[in-house]
Amino acid sequence: MDNSMFLGIDLGTSAVKVLLIDDDEQVRAEASCPVAEGVLEPPHSEQQPAQWIRSIETALDEIAATRPGAFGAVQAIGLSGHMHGAVLVDKQGEVLRPCIMWDDGRSVAQCKTLTRKADFTGIGGNLVMAGFTAPKLLWVAENEPEIFGKIHKVLLPKDYVRYWLTGEYWAEMSDASGTLWLDVAARRWSERLLGACGLTTDHMARLVEGTEATGTLLPHLANRWGFPKTTIVAGGAGDNAASACGMGVVADGASISLGTSGVVFAPTKTFAPQTGQAVHAFCHAAPGTWHQMGVILSAASCLEWLADLFGHSVADLLSALPHTVTRPATVQFQPHLTGVRTPYNNPLATASFLFLNSDTTKSDLVQATLEGVAFALRDCTAALASAGTRIETAYTVGGGARSEAWLQIISNVTGIELALPENSHNGAAIGAARLAMAAAHGGDISYITRKVKTLRSVAPEAGMHAAYEDAYHSYRAQYKGQTEIATPS
Template sequence: MSVFLGIDIGTSGTKTLAMRETGEILATSTFDYPLSNPRPGWSEQDPADWWAASIKGVRAVLKQGKIKPAEVKGIGLSGQMHGSVFLDKKSEVIRPALLWNDQRTVAECAEIEKRAGGRKKLIDMVANPALTGFTAPKILWLRNNEPKKFDKVVQVLLPKDYVRFCLTGEFATEVSDASGTLLLDVAKRKWSDALISKLDLDSSILPKVYESEDITGKLTAAAAEALGLPEGIAVVGGGGDQAAGAIGNGIVKSGVVSATMGTSGVVFAHSDAMQVDPQGRVHTFCHAVRNQWHVMGCVLSAAGSLQWYRNQLGQAEVQAAKKQKIDPYELLTEQAKEVGAGCEGLFFLPYLTGERTPHADPHARGCWIGLSLRHGRGHLVRSIMEGATYAMRDTLEIIQEMEIPVRQVRLSGGGARSEFWRQMQADIYGKTVVTINAEEGPAYGVALLAAAGTGAYKNVVEACQNTISVVSELKPDGKTRKVYNSYYPHYRNLYQSLKTDFAEIAATVDKVG
């Protein structure tokens, strides 16, 4: 029986997965690499680390799963979205890649809006406003700030597509990831000649665009030798990590929404037709399902806020967990359980790295509001979990305003591993939440795309229907739901109250250092 590989180029590491065409997972592996923050708000990585981790990952799953190389029939690629890999005429990397959470491009976002003729015209062209995380502002930043390096640019690739180049020698991308560059005509599913022209860019620096199931190239002899695989294995388009994760969660039909509470948090809704928020608060991108779209919102520091607490303030719990040989998050969750919903008026705004949805504000910052002498560590922990979940609800509210149906919310990410946090999500969203039999996210999704693209299934929808099923369900608790409905409007108002202060503080930091 055929085997399909999924490779997900994440921010902290690359995950590789091997899957039978039945959906059975044979093996997984993850190899980490460093993240560089050379200045406040900057985030960079060396693309060579992604390729090295991919090689190690493929070799590891072949060995772990006792897979014969000849059994592998297809490879799918996923990865962190929006990153920019700049290549010269020798196809060599010019500088470290700028990542999705890099915030240096505020001026370039304003430049793009101006060149496009205003925010509304920009949204009309590419379905989205200019945000600091997107790729187009990064290209302009290179042109504005490192012109000698920009002059060398022959090709710009997204992270997963750099690995694709290493695998196949082809410059290619696919519609879901390309949507996040801000340079794709999302309605027509091709590069936007209109915007590219207004930005004075040469379209030749952008790779060919495919649908996510399409075969984009085949494994070269050099790549095959590095990976321990036969030459000629098909590599399909794959998907940006959010679209790929949605495939892995079975979000391939209307009414089913995913809420991924990972380092960042994403609420993702399938849409049969292209639907755009006129205010640009959520993203409208091409889905990894052929000729379908999706609407999504991104919280930049969701479960990442709890990770920050663990790393910076939770050393006692980390040490205690080591002695008990358990995960420190278990101890943090036990503390949170001792506190009532709403934390007696303590709120946490999870804007540790700025915020994307719905505020699009790189200057926003995390804070606790409402602290009193009654509040202890349990309140701090629970308020972080609640704050991240309120932030996710912000997106869900916008999706419902757009009249996109929400009948079921499928949970994934670190926040789905805890039944306590799953119930909190049900109560704050006011929706039935479920988990599914697959927990591997984007890597699993692109393995399914590889199976569909190479003929094991007629399309990815059929692949999901045959491999993914619901395994647990939680309904909102009516009493707790009422508590959260009382507190949520206050949470929403806090950002508006602090918006000007955030901007003024950022200006002061820039001035005095």
């Protein structure tokens, strides 16, 4: 057991990360590979599942080449992945069409239909949103009936990876919660909610907890990379729940993620829905645990978008900021490049810069972008507070967490002290590996409840927190004003 290894595979929107850790959670090898993103115009967003597999293969090949024999002591593999995607396979396990992704907004009309047809908020515990899986399937039924008629299984993205690894169909609770077909309180598929989309439980993978084993690695894959034939694959978790497991945020605590999207995440002792402000209430990755999330669809992606406009790197943009931000920007940014979930549930919301004039500089636009995302995260913390979850401290993870300036702005805007954990950029992969450890030890949840070490903390500055109050309320007023102009009565 002293030489046991555990592998975490995190399927991200833009890249796959593979992480190998030992019993002491020391990283022994890691690799990443980009994922080719779709080229469809918004609100459509799709990716080819075959590309995910190629990226995982490339990452595994890289570790095998640089660390020969590295996989020989792997006991278990854990999975993490972006949520809500719809991978449709036929009876032969062949993919019927590209995966409709989490940030796809084409199913607005279907959301209205499903809201009328069944009690999704009462059973599923969440509003019917275009990003979730259920309305995507109704869209397929209405617009691609031939494909719909061939569906054997509907799989979530990481569960398609599981099928490739094991040849078996399994789904775990945290990810399944984001389909809108799960009875979240009872932790089982709802025939009634599936029926509203023309589906049955036969179309779904078997459910399992994230800390449990779901199958064994297929022999040809074990032989290719030198895994033991007994290597198991754990249930795993959706990306945000996996990141939480990587930090020990399971029974308590909180986290703020600054990835492509932005997420405020907090465990709850019971299933605690709050649909009035589009709070997500899902199962967590361990038995008998749940969590709440506030979600914004564009976070670090806003900065990447701005960098592309200027033809610079993100690092170059951030260098345009003053060394210390001493006041809110005179410009404001609404960060809704792909719509908004919490608190407005508006997939058609758009982004905008406000209060531009001839004196506006690149530095102003960069600061406004960082502040706009921070204001949106404060919307999320306020929504969670309305659901009974108040956050004073939180871990922060994701690529955006590498910017000290951004962390300080978020802390000042939200009033939350932010802690930067070890391996913050690998949070979901670490969580997936921890879930693999739990599954290898009979589902022992102690492997995912251990708090991670903190490298440093960023506390709110009293003067700046007060200074951002007016700016935040102006931001909220401007969103409502823009919406009223865009959708006249």
